[in-house]
């Protein structure tokens with residue numbers, strides 16, 4: 001089986017919430033992408049319920065693209081503790097931590113249900129499974145802790 005970097009990470013040693021560069025990968029026909037671990041809650045201690053992480057996914061998809069160029073995808077981990085952020089452009093973990101801090105603040109303080117994109121039966125594969133209440137509550141929990149730009153030592157960014 002192929003070795004997957006994320007599976008070699010010792011999940012007992014990390015201190016969430018944080019942003020970590022997983023790897024920059026070079027395509028066989030050129031082009032480079034950057035893959036990040038956006039860990040929102042502490043692995044094996046807690047996880048974001050499906051409806052909340054689903055709504056965060058929809059909100060990140062549009063709000064983060066408003067702030068950053070080159071975003072390919074922001075998709076939730078199956079363990080529901082965070083997201084992969086994949087980008088054509090390289091950002092430092094500090095830049096991403098600052099951006100997600102601003103976006104989470106917007107989600108917590110400003111966003112209403114009407115702002116959540118693609119929540120109809122035509123636009124989403126499980127349109128009933130959303131919770132803006134949960135997304136806002138988790139945004140608050142994450143902001144209270146602060147996003148670190150180091151996965152192992154708490155170094156919370158200002159934004």
Ligand SMILES: [Zn+2]
Pocket residue numbers: 054058123124125126127
């Ligand atoms: Zn959806």
